[in-house]
Amino acid sequence: MHNILVLNGPNLNLLGTRQPEVYGHTTLKMIQDLCVAHGQSVGLTVTCAQSNHEGVLIDAIHDARGKQAGIVLNAGAFTHTSVALMDAISSAQVPAVEVHLSNIHAREAFRHKSFIAPVALGQICGFGAQGYVMALDALAVHLGDGVAG
Numbered sequence: 410m411h412n413i414l415v416l417n418g419p420n421l422n423l424l425g426t427r428q429p430e431v432y433g434h435t436t437l438k439m440i441q442d443l444c445v446a447h448g449q450s451v452g453l454t455v456t457c458a459q460s461n462h463e464g465v466l467i468d469a470i471h472d473a474r475g476k477q478a479g480i481v482l483n484a485g486a487f488t489h490t491s492v493a494l495m496d497a498i499s500s501a502q503v504p505a506v507e508v509h510l511s512n513i514h515a516r517e518a519f520r521h522k523s524f525i526a527p528v529a530l531g532q533i534c535g536f537g538a539q540g541y542v543m544a545l546d547a548l549a550v551h552l553g554d555g556v557a558g
């Protein structure tokens with residue numbers, strides 16, 4: 410079993426009630442439960458965390474080094490602004506998959522830029538909560554335990 414951190418950033422604690430027309434009705438707790446359950450089915454032990462604070466997210470990424478085999482990261486709005494989060498991912502040397510519930514490329518221009526994408530294994534966006542499941546599958550394949558397509 411590999412350990413995986415599913416890390417969510419600012420405002421994602423409000424999922425379920427936050428702009429449901431954009432982000433759906435699924436709560437963060439539902440997403441986290443889904444990640445733990447799906448992780449078990451593909452040989453991943455999933456730990457979940459969320460913070461509205463950039464430094465706390467950076468600390469969580471640093472802590473993942475040597476403990477977690479991968480990170481699923483939805484950095485929320487910090488995606489579009491944070492060189493510090495980009496540097497944290499680069500420095501931690503833990504493979505990360507970037508996830509967004511919404512299709513950031515179909516939204517406002519400022520959301521098209523991601524500081525995470527250049528240092529991530531890949532980016533999954535636009536598939537709602539299912540994107541987290543897809544990210545876990547991608548990490549399972551990357552780590553050699555999943556069924557390659």
Ligand code: DQA
Nearest residue numbers: 420483485486509510511520
């Ligand atoms: C988001 C997209 C971001 O642009 C936004 O700031 C969020 C959520 C998503 O999951 O679609 O907070 O990361």
